[in-house]
Amino acid sequence: MQKQEGIYVQFLNKICNKIGKTGIKNIEQQYATILDNLINMTYKDHLTKLFNRRYFEEELEKEMHRFERYGYIFSLCMMDINGFKQINDTHGHLKGDEILKDFADILRKNSRTSDILCRWGGDEFAVILPHTTFSKIEPYIKKILSALKTPEDGILINTAIGATSIRLNDDKDSLLKRADEALYKAKKDESLFYIL
Template structure:
């Protein structure tokens, strides 16, 4: 492989018509953490998730076979650590000494919005090119419509997959993965601006008794109803998520210790006043407000300690970690 191609500022992978990797540059290997022998002579789909294999089969192969090229395909590949890395892929088919080869250039995408912006820019460039080539307008318009349709289908599928990946199936709230991302974002804003925020862990009191007495189906209904209660009473800027089991969490931006305690107390009362299918439900809450030494893990631990204090002091109460340490 040419030295410049080997260290080009983007990934390069060459595959056969069947998808077997025949060549790969060092840039792609470094980016994904693989050694060359781990990819060469392996199927490119071996580093794809099931969803991305579907995208590859429903879009990449038909376009290569029909037009000999693929432009701006958004696809995610798994690195050596099994982490998902998003790429924009451009591919071209040609014959080398009678053997069909497909060259693929992969540009890593950092943010989905960057991808969408690049698609809009590419679309405008294509439209400008169409106006400059009036003699090929009819054929190019047909190709353009097909690309737009496929891109729209791809973006819809990606949006659906992203939403599913961050949503708790039972309650419809955001899941722990989404919560962790938002907590990291909030910490970053805090260290930049100094604007306080608080974290509330909410736990259903005696939830095991609900399952033991009424069954797990009723327990699931209680979890769903509590999720709706949190959604109704949380502020628009708050993030409500399910940590797991009967534990829920709220991220409260621009909220100090006193304010967060009032918000948690209002939620506690709202739960008491809610009509439950099994009589009454109460919750205990633990709160921590960020300080300069906090990481996501330490803030979560302090909120959990405050929750434990609420449980130890009789449940159905709100405790801020500052009250525990006095």
């Protein structure tokens, strides 16, 4: 704990020094910039610039509460880049990083601003689709898959997608488990996606 407290003190000293150098006039602007940077470091994946798992789980809780209170339906997609280990082994980790960034860009370009895009971990991604019913998941998935048909530097990015919608009596764990099962079925059956 003492080491951790030392890190906090060093961090606060850096902030105070930075603010002190800019003068009183810019303190609010500096504070806002530092706060934005802290939020980004806390909630964003450094490589893809998508939200990270921590943010995703917090937003999933909020969507669960909206469903319980107002009945707002939402859906969830879990995605996995197929053959990612082979890409790393054949082309190197820098190329693997490029593929992850390209995949994140495809998600960004083909999702609504209200959708919550997350790098779940490794080569796995998750998307919360607010106000999206079970019947509206497939068009979203097909849009993503269609965007993947263009090879990036001669490497075709391929993905498996598992999806589901919130149901009565779901909790966070049951929803995530069902989306994960759908992803597993999509990978096992070698289909592009599976909605459960």
